Amino acid sequence: MAKQANLYSFPSVPEHLAPALRAYVISCQEAGLARHNVFKVAVSGGSLPKTLAQALLAPSTGPADQVKWDKWEIFFADERAVPLDHPDSNYFLLKQELLDKISGPQPTVHPIDVEYLNDTQELADQYEQVLVKSFASRDSVKLPIFDLLLLGCGPDGHTCSLFPGHELLRETSAWVAPIEDSPKPPPRRVTLTLPVVTHAVRIAFVATGAGKREVMKQIFEEGAAGGLPCALVNEGAGERASWFVDADAVEGVSYPRRPFSL
Numbered sequence: 001m002a003k004q005a006n007l008y009s010f011p012s013v014p015e016h017l018a019p020a021l022r023a024y025v026i027s028c029q030e031a032g033l034a035r036h037n038v039f040k041v042a043v044s045g046g047s048l049p050k051t052l053a054q055a056l057l058a059p060s061t062g063p064a065d066q067v068k069w070d071k072w073e074i075f076f077a078d079e080r081a082v083p084l085d086h087p088d089s090n091y092f093l094l095k096q097e098l099l100d101k102i103s104g105p106q107p108t109v110h111p112i113d114v115e116y117l118n119d120t121q122e123l124a125d126q127y128e129q130v131l132v133k134s135f136a137s138r139d140s141v142k143l144p145i146f147d148l149l150l151l152g153c154g155p156d157g158h159t160c161s162l163f164p165g166h167e168l169l170r171e172t173s174a175w176v177a178p179i180e181d182s183p184k185p186p187p188r189r190v191t192l193t194l195p196v197v198t199h200a201v202r203i204a205f206v207a208t209g210a211g212k213r214e215v216m217k218q219i220f221e222e223g224a225a226g227g228l229p230c231a232l233v234n235e236g237a238g239e240r241a242s243w244f245v246d247a248d249a250v251e252g253v254s255y256p257r258r259p260f261s262l
């Protein structure tokens with residue numbers, strides 16, 4: 001039987017979850033560097049960048065605990081069709097929470113091309129071309145393989161801009177797709193598609209707070225049968241998916257917790 005997603009639960013975010021997430025990201029970074037001397041990562045917006053900043057901006061504890069920012073290529077798992085300085089922009093959020101606070105060597109960051117904000121299909125196609133350039137030509141690469149995806153989980157079970165019951169969940173060809181009717185505002189967005197998400201080497205979800213408890217029950221107790229996008233990622237990725245959650249988010253959820261180890 002295929003191995004299941006890992007569920008790691010921590011008593012507190014700053015003291016326990018953030019250091020574990022840091023250790024996990026650094027291990028993915030080292031694996032990426034060993035593979036191709038670069039670390040290709042895509043990140044979500046929402047509540048994730050704040051936790052990510054707590055994890056990655058902490059002082060290094062030694063040579064094995066280095067975030068090698070200049071080796072990072074950062075992409076967006078989803079983005080809203082708004083200018084890059086708009087409060088709804090996932091880029092703007094990441095910039096405020098994390099990117100602007102990085103001192104020393106800087107990562108390469110790939111925001112959307114705002115020239116195409118009026119046409120979400122074109123916006124998605126252009127972003128797919130960014131991936132094509134980074135991951136070699138689309139003809140030779142069936143799907144881009146991110147070293148790590150850092151994802152959030154909405155209270156409705158959405159991840160990236162893949163929403164429950166939406167036709168986009170059936171997309172099998174595009175790497176990046178437009179959505180014009182996101183149930184969560186703003187409605188116009190672009191997102192990595194489900195096959196790209198499940199194809200990543202590693203996928204880390206971060207979900208914290210009691211507001212996520214009900215959806216965590218559905219994801220982990222009903223599994224893919226419940227149809228929620230996060231559960232579909234768990235099904236497709238199996239043990240390559242790891243959840244970093246706090247105790248509040250998973251209180252009463254019937255699913256085996258793993259002790260965190262690399």
Ligand SMILES: O=C1O[C@H](COP(=O)(O)O)[C@@H](O)[C@H](O)[C@H]1O
Nearest residue numbers: 044045046047048152153154160
């Ligand atoms: O709209 C979005 O929401 C999700 C989840 O956000 P959260 O605040 O509940 O963590 C986020 O992962 C996604 O990137 C964003 O566009």
